[in-house]
Structure formats: C-alpha cells, structure tokens
Amino acid sequence: MTNDDKIIKLRPHHLLCTQGYSGKGYDEKFVLNMTLITDRMRTDPDLKVRIVFSTDDICRFCPRKRGEGICADDEKVLIFDKRAVSLLDLEEKTYDYQDLITKVHEKMTHEKMKEICGICEWYHMSACEKNILTGKYLLRK
Numbered sequence: 001m002t003n004d005d006k007i008i009k010l011r012p013h014h015l016l017c018t019q020g021y022s023g024k025g026y027d028e029k030f031v032l033n034m035t036l037i038t039d040r041m042r043t044d045p046d047l048k049v050r051i052v053f054s055t056d057d058i059c060r061f062c063p064r065k066r067g068e069g070i071c072a073d074d075e076k077v078l079i080f081d082k083r084a085v086s087l088l089d090l091e092e093k094t095y096d097y098q099d100l101i102t103k104v105h106e107k108m109t110h111e112k113m114k115e116i117c118g119i120c121e122w123y124h125m126s127a128c129e130k131n132i133l134t135g136k137y138l139l140r141k
C-alpha cells in the first residue's frame, strides 16, 4: 500500500456525516466500509484526508452511487457539499484530518447545521450535530 492509498478521499459534506455515524447505513457493504473509514478517523491522530468535489471512498460502496461523480441523490448532496465548502473554505487538496474537524467544531452552530443538513433523511435520527458541537471525536483537545 502506498502513502497515497492510505489517504481517505472525502467529499465535503461527509466531514459532517462521519461525525454522527453509528453503524447504520444503506446496506451491509456500505456499513462495513463506512465503519472501517470512521474507525480510522476516530483513532488515528495523524490521519490525512483528501477533499474531492466528487464521489469519494464512502460513496464507493454505496448503492446510491450511479457512476464516478454521480449520486442518485445529487439534487440534495451537491447542496450539502456546496454549503460545507462555504462554511469551511475547502479546496480539493490533502488536509490533516484533526485540523479539519477542529475547524468543523469551531465554526458549527445549531443554526448552521440545520441550514446545511436540515433536509437530510439522517439528520433527525443521527448524533452528527451533538457530536460536532461537543467535539466528541477531536483527538487533540
């Protein structure tokens, strides 16, 4: 495995979803993959992620993915991505993951969370907002 393979590719709004993930998802393959990814995010203080404005390593095993860069829910998810980019001033490049989620924690409020994710089907059943606001997964507090 090269260093490049170890870097997780992440679309902007998945920086938020991964904070609330608790083992639920679209199907078994999706859950297995998302669990592996979030386990690394929650335990490796030196993890790097590459922000991509496209489908990512979480989309890779998602039944809603329709092809490279295409999600069946693009109408919604592209809005989530756009709002996350604007809140966090993101570019398509590699970041230190803990720096990124520290920024998420510092910039997020209940109002902004509702504005970005309010129409997401998972928003009301997931702990994303609570975990982001309390900085649950910050490893360098």
Ligand code: SF4
Pocket (backbone or CB within 6 Å): 055, 056, 058, 059, 060, 062, 063, 064, 065, 066, 070, 071, 072, 073, 077
């Ligand atoms: S629903 Fe769309 S954006 Fe979300 S993981 Fe699946 S393919 Fe990716």
